[in-house]
Amino acid sequence: MPRSGAQARRRLQQAALDLYRERGFDQTTAADIAARAGVNERTFFRHFPDKREVLFDGEADLRAALTRYVAEAPDGLRPVQVLLHAFSKAARILEDNRPFSEPRLELIAATPALRERDLAKAAAMADAVAEALRGRGIPDRLADLTAQTGWATFHHAAQAWIDDPSPGLEAHLLQSFDALQALFAAAQPTTANRQD
Structure with a gap:
């Protein structure tokens, strides 16, 4: 699984989109998104300042x-x-x-x-x-x-x-x-x- 770069960013975006649709935005954390994308939470925050920004990249x-x-x-x-x-x-x-x-x-x-x-x-x-x-x-x-x-x-x-x-x-x-x-x-x- 990619841990950095454009590929990791795309995986985080897709993971966020999938989780928001499955669970709802409020019920999904940055840690959930990172886990779904196969990266750690620190990698998430290297790419996005918060879980809203994933959808506005x-x-x-x-x-x-x-x-x-x-x-x-x-x-x-x-x-x-x-x-x-x-x-x-x-x-x-x-x-x-x-x-x-x-x-x-x-x-x-x-x-x-x-x-x-x-x-x-x-x-x-x-x-x-x-x-x-x-x-x-x-x-x-x-x-x-x-x-x-x-x-x-x-x-x-x-x-x-x-x-x-x-x-x-x-x-x-x-x-x-x-x-x-x-x-x-x-x-x-x-x-x-x-x-x-």
Whole structure:
């Protein structure tokens, strides 16, 4: 059994996921996860600071990829189009990890402590995306609003993809961002009903 490195990390993640599904998050300890993975508890804590973080591994990689893709987006795109570009490029990361992502999302939805951590991670991700948008010259408030709205739209698409994987995550992203843009277009006040 591997005791360190990427292989041990993956075994710890899978062990945690299996145990959380079998016993529940609250009833599973870091020692239980380590034992299931065939490593000692000290090895667990070398890889993860606590038992919640096992399910959020990869968040830093996704954040780095998204901010890079925002920075690299072609010039001339509107802010929401920049995010669609970035999320579409990052979709491969999630698609490659689907066997872990699907049960992970179910666990998060069913576990208050994990939902709380997920919300904190989502806020940090939106902040990072907003900062990347500001790096493209988008004003502060618009960058924040675009990042928050874009992240919510991304989550909507990811859930649709979990429910129906056949068209692929990128197709769900396109549908969700099209719906968002249609919603914005429908919400535009006309000259007749705008009050100055």
